[in-house]
Amino acid sequence: MARNGELRRQILEQARSLLLDEGYAQVSMRKIAAAVGCTPTSIYLYFDSKDALFHSLVEEGMGRLHEQLAVVVERHADPEEQFCRLCRSYLEFGLENPEFYEIMFLLHPEQLQRFPTDKYRKARRNLQLFADILTEVRGTEPDFDPLLGATVVWSLLHGAISLQLAKRVDARLATSDFIDQVVEHAVRMLQL
Amino acid sequence: MARNGELRRQILEQARSLLLDEGYAQVSMRKIAAAVGCTPTSIYLYFDSKDALFHSLVEEGMGRLHEQLAVVVERHADPEEQFCRLCRSYLEFGLENPEFYEIMFLLHPEQLQRFPTDKYRKARRNLQLFADILTEVRGTEPDFDPLLGATVVWSLLHGAISLQLAKRVDARLATSDFIDQVVEHAVRMLQL
DNA sequence: ATTCTTGGTTAACGACGTTAACTTTACAGT
DNA sequence: ACTGTAAAGTTAACGTCGTTAACCAAGAAT
Numbered sequence: 001m002a003r004n005g006e007l008r009r010q011i012l013e014q015a016r017s018l019l020l021d022e023g024y025a026q027v028s029m030r031k032i033a034a035a036v037g038c039t040p041t042s043i044y045l046y047f048d049s050k051d052a053l054f055h056s057l058v059e060e061g062m063g064r065l066h067e068q069l070a071v072v073v074e075r076h077a078d079p080e081e082q083f084c085r086l087c088r089s090y091l092e093f094g095l096e097n098p099e100f101y102e103i104m105f106l107l108h109p110e111q112l113q114r115f116p117t118d119k120y121r122k123a124r125r126n127l128q129l130f131a132d133i134l135t136e137v138r139g140t141e142p143d144f145d146p147l148l149g150a151t152v153v154w155s156l157l158h159g160a161i162s163l164q165l166a167k168r169v170d171a172r173l174a175t176s177d178f179i180d181q182v183v184e185h186a187v188r189m190l191q192l
Numbered sequence: 193m194a195r196n197g198e199l200r201r202q203i204l205e206q207a208r209s210l211l212l213d214e215g216y217a218q219v220s221m222r223k224i225a226a227a228v229g230c231t232p233t234s235i236y237l238y239f240d241s242k243d244a245l246f247h248s249l250v251e252e253g254m255g256r257l258h259e260q261l262a263v264v265v266e267r268h269a270d271p272e273e274q275f276c277r278l279c280r281s282y283l284e285f286g287l288e289n290p291e292f293y294e295i296m297f298l299l300h301p302e303q304l305q306r307f308p309t310d311k312y313r314k315a316r317r318n319l320q321l322f323a324d325i326l327t328e329v330r331g332t333e334p335d336f337d338p339l340l341g342a343t344v345v346w347s348l349l350h351g352a353i354s355l356q357l358a359k360r361v362d363a364r365l366a367t368s369d370f371i372d373q374v375v376e377h378a379v380r381m382l383q384l
Numbered sequence: 385a386t387t388c389t390t391g392g393t394t395a396a397c398g399a400c401g402t403t404a405a406c407t408t409t410a411c412a413g414t
Numbered sequence: 415a416c417t418g419t420a421a422a423g424t425t426a427a428c429g430t431c432g433t434t435a436a437c438c439a440a441g442a443a444t
Contacts (some may be wrong), residue, residue: 007422025300028400041403042423050401102300108217108358124362148365152352152373159351160344166300170316173340181344188380197391220431231393233434242432 008046010036016057019099024054024107051113054103061100062123065093069129080190083133087157087186090126091179094161101161127154137190153186200238202228208249211291216246216299243304246295247311253292254315257285261321272382275325279349279378282318283371286353293353319346329382345378 014035018027029050033040047053072085094101103112104123130150138144160182163169169178206227210219221242225232239245264277286293295304296315322342330336352374355361361370 023300029402030400039424040401041425044402045422105358105360106298106300106354108215108294108298114359127362145365145369147362148369148373151355151361151365151370152348152377155351155355155374156344156348156377157351158355159347159349162298162354163343163347163350166297167306168297169343170319170339173337173343177337177340178343181340182347185344185348185381189377199391221433222431232432233394234392236433237391 005046007036007038007042011038011043011046011053012056012060015053016060019057019103023099024103024112054112055119057100058104059119059122061097061104062119062126064097064100065090065104066122066126068093069126073129073133079133079137080187083130083137083190084183084187086129086133087153087183088179090157091161091182094157095164098165101165105158106162106165127151130154134189149189153189156182156186197238199228199230199234203230203235203238203245204248204252207245208252211249211295215291216295216304246304249292250296251311251314253289253296254311254318256289256292257282257296258314258318258321260285261318265321265325271325271329272379275322275329275382276375276379278321278325279345279375280371282349283353283374286349287356290357293357297350298354298357319343322346326381341381345381348374348378 011032015027015032018031018035029040029043032053033043043053047056069086069089072089073082076082076085094105127147127150130153131146134144134146134149138149139146160178164175164178169175203224207219207224210223210227221232221235224245225235235245239248261278261281264281265274268274268277286297319339319342322345323338326336326338326341330341331338352370356367356370361367
Protein backbone atom coordinates (compact mmCIF):
# COMPACT_ATOMS: atom_id res chain seq x y z
CA MET A 1 0.00 0.00 0.00
CA ALA A 2 2.05 2.88 1.27
CA ARG A 3 5.76 2.92 1.87
CA ASN A 4 8.35 4.31 4.16
CA GLY A 5 6.46 5.42 7.19
CA GLU A 6 3.27 6.43 5.42
CA LEU A 7 1.39 3.62 7.12
CA ARG A 8 2.95 4.57 10.43
CA ARG A 9 1.65 8.09 10.00
CA GLN A 10 -1.83 6.82 9.19
CA ILE A 11 -1.84 4.52 12.20
CA LEU A 12 -0.98 7.38 14.53
CA GLU A 13 -3.59 9.59 12.90
CA GLN A 14 -6.38 7.05 13.20
CA ALA A 15 -5.34 6.11 16.71
CA ARG A 16 -5.58 9.74 17.76
CA SER A 17 -8.91 10.12 16.01
CA LEU A 18 -10.34 7.03 17.68
CA LEU A 19 -8.93 8.12 21.02
CA LEU A 20 -10.67 11.47 20.75
CA ASP A 21 -13.93 9.93 19.59
CA GLU A 22 -14.22 6.96 21.90
CA GLY A 23 -11.66 7.17 24.71
CA TYR A 24 -8.68 4.97 25.46
CA ALA A 25 -10.57 1.98 26.78
CA GLN A 26 -12.60 1.65 23.57
CA VAL A 27 -9.63 1.82 21.24
CA SER A 28 -8.31 -1.56 20.17
CA MET A 29 -5.54 -2.52 17.81
CA ARG A 30 -8.16 -4.15 15.62
CA LYS A 31 -10.23 -0.97 15.43
CA ILE A 32 -7.22 1.12 14.53
CA ALA A 33 -6.27 -1.39 11.85
CA ALA A 34 -9.79 -1.34 10.45
CA ALA A 35 -9.81 2.46 10.37
CA VAL A 36 -6.50 2.54 8.56
CA GLY A 37 -7.38 -0.31 6.24
CA CYS A 38 -4.67 -2.76 7.21
CA THR A 39 -4.44 -5.79 9.45
CA PRO A 40 -3.82 -5.59 13.21
CA THR A 41 -0.51 -7.36 12.67
CA SER A 42 0.79 -4.59 10.47
CA ILE A 43 0.70 -2.16 13.36
CA TYR A 44 3.36 -4.26 15.03
CA LEU A 45 5.71 -3.51 12.17
CA TYR A 46 5.85 0.08 13.39
CA PHE A 47 5.11 -0.17 17.09
CA ASP A 48 6.30 -2.74 19.58
CA SER A 49 3.01 -2.82 21.41
CA LYS A 50 -0.18 -0.94 22.10
CA ASP A 51 1.66 0.83 24.88
CA ALA A 52 4.40 1.95 22.54
CA LEU A 53 1.82 3.29 20.10
CA PHE A 54 0.11 5.34 22.75
CA HIS A 55 3.41 6.57 24.11
CA SER A 56 3.89 8.25 20.76
CA LEU A 57 0.59 10.02 21.30
CA VAL A 58 1.62 10.92 24.83
CA GLU A 59 4.73 12.50 23.43
CA GLU A 60 2.65 14.49 21.00
CA GLY A 61 0.35 15.58 23.81
CA MET A 62 3.27 16.69 25.94
CA GLY A 63 4.47 18.77 23.02
CA ARG A 64 1.08 20.38 22.51
CA LEU A 65 0.74 21.17 26.19
CA HIS A 66 4.20 22.66 26.41
CA GLU A 67 3.60 24.79 23.36
CA GLN A 68 0.36 26.08 24.80
CA LEU A 69 1.98 26.88 28.14
CA ALA A 70 5.10 28.43 26.64
CA VAL A 71 3.00 30.88 24.66
CA VAL A 72 1.32 32.03 27.86
CA VAL A 73 4.65 32.73 29.52
CA GLU A 74 5.85 34.70 26.53
CA ARG A 75 2.75 36.81 26.23
CA HIS A 76 2.86 38.22 29.76
CA ALA A 77 5.57 39.92 31.72
CA ASP A 78 4.23 40.16 35.26
CA PRO A 79 5.08 36.94 37.13
CA GLU A 80 1.78 36.80 38.97
CA GLU A 81 -0.10 37.29 35.74
CA GLN A 82 2.04 34.62 34.11
CA PHE A 83 1.43 32.18 36.92
CA CYS A 84 -2.29 32.77 36.93
CA ARG A 85 -2.58 32.31 33.18
CA LEU A 86 -0.33 29.28 33.32
CA CYS A 87 -2.71 27.63 35.75
CA ARG A 88 -5.72 28.50 33.64
CA SER A 89 -4.04 27.26 30.51
CA TYR A 90 -3.12 23.96 32.12
CA LEU A 91 -6.66 23.46 33.37
CA GLU A 92 -8.02 24.37 29.98
CA PHE A 93 -5.80 21.84 28.28
CA GLY A 94 -6.90 19.07 30.60
CA LEU A 95 -10.59 19.84 30.36
CA GLU A 96 -10.66 20.40 26.62
CA ASN A 97 -8.49 17.43 25.70
CA PRO A 98 -9.76 14.84 28.15
CA GLU A 99 -8.60 11.84 26.16
CA PHE A 100 -5.15 13.24 25.67
CA TYR A 101 -4.94 14.19 29.31
CA GLU A 102 -6.06 10.72 30.22
CA ILE A 103 -3.26 8.90 28.46
CA MET A 104 -0.74 11.54 29.51
CA PHE A 105 -1.38 11.68 33.23
CA LEU A 106 -4.28 9.56 34.31
CA LEU A 107 -3.51 6.04 33.22
CA HIS A 108 -1.60 4.02 35.74
CA PRO A 109 1.29 1.68 35.14
CA GLU A 110 -1.04 -1.30 35.13
CA GLN A 111 -3.07 0.10 32.29
CA LEU A 112 -0.41 1.90 30.35
CA GLN A 113 3.23 1.29 31.11
CA ARG A 114 4.91 4.28 32.60
CA PHE A 115 6.24 6.73 30.13
CA PRO A 116 9.89 6.00 29.33
CA THR A 117 12.23 8.07 31.45
CA ASP A 118 14.00 9.73 28.55
CA LYS A 119 10.80 11.08 27.11
CA TYR A 120 9.74 12.00 30.61
CA ARG A 121 12.29 14.81 30.48
CA LYS A 122 10.11 16.55 27.98
CA ALA A 123 7.20 16.33 30.36
CA ARG A 124 9.23 17.93 33.10
CA ARG A 125 9.69 21.11 31.08
CA ASN A 126 6.08 21.89 31.78
CA LEU A 127 6.60 21.67 35.51
CA GLN A 128 9.69 23.79 35.15
CA LEU A 129 7.63 26.65 33.74
CA PHE A 130 5.83 26.86 37.05
CA ALA A 131 9.00 26.39 39.06
CA ASP A 132 10.76 29.21 37.19
CA ILE A 133 8.14 31.74 38.15
CA LEU A 134 8.23 30.58 41.74
CA THR A 135 11.99 31.02 41.72
CA GLU A 136 11.59 34.50 40.33
CA VAL A 137 9.08 35.53 42.99
CA ARG A 138 10.18 33.62 46.06
CA GLY A 139 13.68 32.56 45.14
CA THR A 140 15.27 34.59 47.92
CA GLU A 141 13.48 32.76 50.72
CA PRO A 142 15.91 30.17 52.12
CA ASP A 143 13.33 27.57 53.09
CA PHE A 144 11.44 27.61 49.82
CA ASP A 145 11.95 24.93 47.19
CA PRO A 146 10.53 26.06 43.84
CA LEU A 147 10.36 22.55 42.41
CA LEU A 148 8.47 21.38 45.46
CA GLY A 149 6.15 24.36 45.30
CA ALA A 150 5.51 23.78 41.62
CA THR A 151 4.69 20.15 42.29
CA VAL A 152 2.17 21.15 44.94
CA VAL A 153 0.50 23.54 42.51
CA TRP A 154 0.58 20.86 39.86
CA SER A 155 -1.14 18.50 42.30
CA LEU A 156 -3.93 20.99 42.75
CA LEU A 157 -4.41 21.55 39.03
CA HIS A 158 -4.11 17.87 38.23
CA GLY A 159 -6.52 16.93 40.97
CA ALA A 160 -9.06 19.46 39.79
CA ILE A 161 -8.89 18.12 36.25
CA SER A 162 -9.07 14.51 37.43
CA LEU A 163 -12.12 15.04 39.58
CA GLN A 164 -13.83 17.09 36.92
CA LEU A 165 -13.16 14.54 34.18
CA ALA A 166 -14.28 11.69 36.41
CA LYS A 167 -17.43 13.69 37.11
CA ARG A 168 -16.78 13.51 40.82
CA VAL A 169 -17.34 17.23 41.43
CA ASP A 170 -20.70 18.05 42.94
CA ALA A 171 -23.09 19.04 40.19
CA ARG A 172 -24.31 22.03 42.18
CA LEU A 173 -20.92 23.65 41.73
CA ALA A 174 -20.57 25.64 38.53
CA THR A 175 -17.48 24.58 36.64
CA SER A 176 -16.35 28.15 36.09
CA ASP A 177 -16.61 28.92 39.81
CA PHE A 178 -14.65 25.80 40.58
CA ILE A 179 -11.91 26.74 38.10
CA ASP A 180 -11.76 30.28 39.48
CA GLN A 181 -11.35 29.02 43.02
CA VAL A 182 -8.69 26.51 42.03
CA VAL A 183 -6.67 29.20 40.30
CA GLU A 184 -7.15 31.58 43.17
CA HIS A 185 -5.87 28.99 45.57
CA ALA A 186 -2.98 28.06 43.30
CA VAL A 187 -1.65 31.60 43.07
CA ARG A 188 -1.39 31.67 46.83
CA MET A 189 1.81 29.73 46.32
CA LEU A 190 3.31 33.05 45.22
CA GLN A 191 2.57 34.73 48.52
CA LEU A 192 4.37 34.83 51.85
CA MET B 193 -29.31 -9.97 42.27
CA ALA B 194 -28.05 -9.77 45.80
CA ARG B 195 -28.71 -12.93 47.73
CA ASN B 196 -27.32 -13.74 51.08
CA GLY B 197 -24.74 -16.42 50.74
CA GLU B 198 -21.47 -17.67 51.95
CA LEU B 199 -20.13 -17.76 48.41
CA ARG B 200 -20.88 -14.09 47.96
CA ARG B 201 -18.77 -13.28 51.00
CA GLN B 202 -15.90 -15.40 49.71
CA ILE B 203 -16.04 -13.77 46.31
CA LEU B 204 -15.75 -10.31 47.83
CA GLU B 205 -12.95 -11.46 50.10
CA GLN B 206 -10.89 -12.98 47.31
CA ALA B 207 -11.59 -10.06 45.01
CA ARG B 208 -10.26 -7.68 47.63
CA SER B 209 -7.25 -9.88 48.25
CA LEU B 210 -6.43 -10.10 44.55
CA LEU B 211 -6.98 -6.38 44.17
CA LEU B 212 -4.49 -5.64 46.93
CA ASP B 213 -1.96 -8.13 45.60
CA GLU B 214 -2.09 -7.45 41.90
CA GLY B 215 -4.04 -4.29 41.17
CA TYR B 216 -7.34 -3.79 39.38
CA ALA B 217 -6.10 -4.39 35.86
CA GLN B 218 -4.76 -7.83 36.75
CA VAL B 219 -7.91 -9.05 38.46
CA SER B 220 -10.21 -11.05 36.25
CA MET B 221 -13.45 -12.81 36.98
CA ARG B 222 -11.73 -16.09 36.19
CA LYS B 223 -8.95 -15.43 38.69
CA ILE B 224 -11.42 -14.56 41.40
CA ALA B 225 -13.39 -17.70 40.64
CA ALA B 226 -10.23 -19.80 40.76
CA ALA B 227 -9.23 -18.27 44.10
CA VAL B 228 -12.65 -18.96 45.53
CA GLY B 229 -12.90 -22.39 44.00
CA CYS B 230 -15.99 -21.90 41.88
CA THR B 231 -16.65 -21.17 38.24
CA PRO B 232 -16.61 -17.66 36.74
CA THR B 233 -20.30 -18.04 36.00
CA SER B 234 -21.17 -18.44 39.64
CA ILE B 235 -20.00 -14.92 40.37
CA TYR B 236 -22.84 -13.67 38.19
CA LEU B 237 -25.31 -15.26 40.58
CA TYR B 238 -24.31 -12.67 43.16
CA PHE B 239 -23.13 -9.72 41.08
CA ASP B 240 -24.56 -8.34 37.88
CA SER B 241 -21.16 -7.62 36.42
CA LYS B 242 -17.52 -7.04 37.19
CA ASP B 243 -18.37 -3.39 37.71
CA ALA B 244 -21.05 -4.26 40.25
CA LEU B 245 -18.63 -6.48 42.12
CA PHE B 246 -16.06 -3.75 42.39
CA HIS B 247 -18.68 -1.20 43.33
CA SER B 248 -19.21 -3.30 46.44
CA LEU B 249 -15.53 -2.93 47.20
CA VAL B 250 -15.75 0.79 46.49
CA GLU B 251 -18.54 1.02 49.00
CA GLU B 252 -16.42 -0.79 51.53
CA GLY B 253 -13.51 1.54 50.82
CA MET B 254 -15.70 4.60 51.24
CA GLY B 255 -16.78 3.24 54.59
CA ARG B 256 -13.22 2.65 55.72
CA LEU B 257 -12.13 6.08 54.63
CA HIS B 258 -15.03 7.78 56.34
CA GLU B 259 -14.38 5.88 59.54
CA GLN B 260 -10.73 6.87 59.49
CA LEU B 261 -11.57 10.51 58.86
CA ALA B 262 -14.40 10.65 61.39
CA VAL B 263 -12.09 9.44 64.13
CA VAL B 264 -9.71 12.30 63.39
CA VAL B 265 -12.45 14.87 63.72
CA GLU B 266 -13.57 13.41 67.01
CA ARG B 267 -10.13 13.28 68.50
CA HIS B 268 -9.34 16.96 68.10
CA ALA B 269 -11.19 20.06 69.07
CA ASP B 270 -9.34 22.91 67.43
CA PRO B 271 -10.68 23.37 63.88
CA GLU B 272 -7.29 24.10 62.39
CA GLU B 273 -5.84 21.03 64.04
CA GLN B 274 -8.80 19.01 62.81
CA PHE B 275 -8.40 20.26 59.27
CA CYS B 276 -4.69 19.60 59.21
CA ARG B 277 -5.09 16.07 60.53
CA LEU B 278 -7.98 15.46 58.17
CA CYS B 279 -5.75 16.27 55.23
CA ARG B 280 -2.98 14.05 56.51
CA SER B 281 -5.36 11.22 57.16
CA TYR B 282 -6.84 11.45 53.67
CA LEU B 283 -3.37 11.45 52.12
CA GLU B 284 -2.36 8.55 54.29
CA PHE B 285 -5.39 6.53 53.23
CA GLY B 286 -4.66 7.10 49.56
CA LEU B 287 -1.00 6.30 49.77
CA GLU B 288 -1.35 3.26 51.99
CA ASN B 289 -4.31 1.74 50.18
CA PRO B 290 -3.38 2.46 46.57
CA GLU B 291 -5.54 -0.27 45.09
CA PHE B 292 -8.57 0.79 47.05
CA TYR B 293 -7.98 4.40 46.20
CA GLU B 294 -7.62 3.44 42.58
CA ILE B 295 -11.04 1.85 42.27
CA MET B 296 -12.62 4.52 44.45
CA PHE B 297 -11.40 7.65 42.72
CA LEU B 298 -8.99 6.98 39.93
CA LEU B 299 -10.78 4.73 37.50
CA HIS B 300 -12.72 6.53 34.85
CA PRO B 301 -16.16 5.74 33.59
CA GLU B 302 -14.70 3.85 30.62
CA GLN B 303 -12.81 1.47 32.86
CA LEU B 304 -15.21 1.21 35.72
CA GLN B 305 -18.72 2.53 35.38
CA ARG B 306 -19.33 5.54 37.51
CA PHE B 307 -20.37 4.80 41.01
CA PRO B 308 -24.16 4.74 41.28
CA THR B 309 -25.53 8.05 42.43
CA ASP B 310 -27.31 6.70 45.47
CA LYS B 311 -24.15 5.18 46.88
CA TYR B 312 -22.32 8.33 45.88
CA ARG B 313 -24.10 10.07 48.72
CA LYS B 314 -22.02 8.05 51.12
CA ALA B 315 -18.89 9.27 49.42
CA ARG B 316 -20.00 12.84 49.85
CA ARG B 317 -19.99 12.55 53.61
CA ASN B 318 -16.22 12.59 53.44
CA LEU B 319 -16.19 15.86 51.57
CA GLN B 320 -18.67 17.23 54.05
CA LEU B 321 -16.21 16.70 56.89
CA PHE B 322 -13.91 19.22 55.24
CA ALA B 323 -16.75 21.56 54.39
CA ASP B 324 -18.02 21.57 57.97
CA ILE B 325 -14.73 22.82 59.33
CA LEU B 326 -14.56 25.47 56.65
CA THR B 327 -18.05 26.59 57.61
CA GLU B 328 -17.01 26.76 61.23
CA VAL B 329 -13.95 28.88 60.49
CA ARG B 330 -15.00 31.00 57.56
CA GLY B 331 -18.76 30.65 57.60
CA THR B 332 -19.33 34.31 58.29
CA GLU B 333 -17.68 35.53 55.12
CA PRO B 334 -20.41 36.26 52.60
CA ASP B 335 -18.45 35.34 49.48
CA PHE B 336 -17.15 32.06 50.76
CA ASP B 337 -18.71 28.75 49.73
CA PRO B 338 -17.59 25.95 52.08
CA LEU B 339 -18.51 23.18 49.67
CA LEU B 340 -16.53 24.87 46.94
CA GLY B 341 -13.60 25.41 49.25
CA ALA B 342 -13.69 21.81 50.37
CA THR B 343 -13.71 20.65 46.78
CA VAL B 344 -10.64 22.74 46.02
CA VAL B 345 -8.82 21.23 48.99
CA TRP B 346 -9.97 17.80 47.91
CA SER B 347 -8.54 18.49 44.45
CA LEU B 348 -5.19 19.24 45.98
CA LEU B 349 -5.16 16.12 48.14
CA HIS B 350 -6.49 13.94 45.35
CA GLY B 351 -3.99 15.32 42.88
CA ALA B 352 -1.13 14.74 45.25
CA ILE B 353 -2.15 11.13 45.76
CA SER B 354 -2.72 10.58 42.05
CA LEU B 355 0.67 11.91 41.05
CA GLN B 356 2.41 10.04 43.81
CA LEU B 357 0.70 6.74 42.97
CA ALA B 358 1.40 7.19 39.27
CA LYS B 359 5.02 7.85 40.19
CA ARG B 360 4.92 11.16 38.40
CA VAL B 361 6.47 13.15 41.26
CA ASP B 362 10.13 13.98 40.74
CA ALA B 363 12.25 11.39 42.52
CA ARG B 364 14.46 14.10 44.02
CA LEU B 365 11.56 15.25 46.17
CA ALA B 366 11.25 13.38 49.45
CA THR B 367 7.74 12.06 49.89
CA SER B 368 7.47 13.38 53.43
CA ASP B 369 8.48 16.87 52.30
CA PHE B 370 5.93 16.71 49.55
CA ILE B 371 3.19 15.63 51.93
CA ASP B 372 4.12 18.37 54.39
CA GLN B 373 3.95 21.03 51.71
CA VAL B 374 0.63 19.77 50.39
CA VAL B 375 -0.90 19.90 53.85
CA GLU B 376 0.61 23.31 54.52
CA HIS B 377 -0.90 24.62 51.31
CA ALA B 378 -4.25 22.95 52.02
CA VAL B 379 -4.68 24.60 55.41
CA ARG B 380 -4.33 27.98 53.75
CA MET B 381 -7.95 27.49 52.78
CA LEU B 382 -8.72 28.33 56.41
CA GLN B 383 -7.10 31.72 56.22
CA LEU B 384 -8.27 35.10 55.02
C1' DA C 385 -44.56 -38.53 43.53
C1' DT C 386 -44.15 -34.84 40.85
C1' DT C 387 -43.26 -30.05 40.17
C1' DC C 388 -40.78 -25.68 41.38
C1' DT C 389 -36.92 -23.27 43.08
C1' DT C 390 -32.24 -22.56 44.41
C1' DG C 391 -27.39 -22.76 43.42
C1' DG C 392 -24.40 -24.27 40.73
C1' DT C 393 -22.03 -26.16 36.17
C1' DT C 394 -20.41 -26.80 31.03
C1' DA C 395 -19.68 -24.87 26.90
C1' DA C 396 -19.68 -21.30 24.12
C1' DC C 397 -19.63 -16.30 21.89
C1' DG C 398 -17.28 -12.44 20.47
C1' DA C 399 -13.59 -9.35 21.50
C1' DC C 400 -8.97 -8.47 23.02
C1' DG C 401 -3.29 -8.12 22.51
C1' DT C 402 0.07 -10.55 20.45
C1' DT C 403 2.89 -13.93 17.68
C1' DA C 404 4.53 -17.49 14.23
C1' DA C 405 4.65 -18.51 9.74
C1' DC C 406 3.70 -17.45 5.25
C1' DT C 407 3.36 -14.52 1.06
C1' DT C 408 4.13 -10.77 -1.89
C1' DT C 409 6.88 -7.04 -3.58
C1' DA C 410 11.02 -4.59 -4.82
C1' DC C 411 15.37 -4.36 -5.92
C1' DA C 412 20.64 -5.34 -5.94
C1' DG C 413 24.50 -8.38 -7.59
C1' DT C 414 25.96 -11.45 -10.66
C1' DA D 415 17.72 -11.74 -17.52
C1' DC D 416 18.03 -14.42 -13.24
C1' DT D 417 18.49 -15.12 -8.72
C1' DG D 418 19.03 -13.93 -3.56
C1' DT D 419 17.48 -11.26 -0.16
C1' DA D 420 15.35 -8.12 2.59
C1' DA D 421 11.25 -5.40 3.51
C1' DA D 422 6.16 -4.92 3.95
C1' DG D 423 1.87 -7.22 4.81
C1' DT D 424 -1.12 -11.05 5.35
C1' DT D 425 -3.48 -15.36 7.36
C1' DA D 426 -4.32 -18.01 11.06
C1' DA D 427 -3.84 -18.92 15.45
C1' DC D 428 -2.97 -18.76 20.83
C1' DG D 429 -4.42 -17.59 25.18
C1' DT D 430 -6.87 -14.17 27.56
C1' DC D 431 -11.01 -11.57 28.77
C1' DG D 432 -16.38 -10.46 30.32
C1' DT D 433 -20.52 -12.46 29.71
C1' DT D 434 -24.52 -15.55 28.50
C1' DA D 435 -27.47 -19.60 27.19
C1' DA D 436 -28.47 -24.03 28.34
C1' DC D 437 -28.29 -27.53 31.37
C1' DC D 438 -28.28 -30.17 35.90
C1' DA D 439 -28.53 -31.67 40.84
C1' DA D 440 -30.78 -31.55 44.97
C1' DG D 441 -34.03 -29.93 48.36
C1' DA D 442 -38.96 -27.73 49.35
C1' DA D 443 -43.74 -27.41 48.30
C1' DT D 444 -47.74 -29.14 46.55
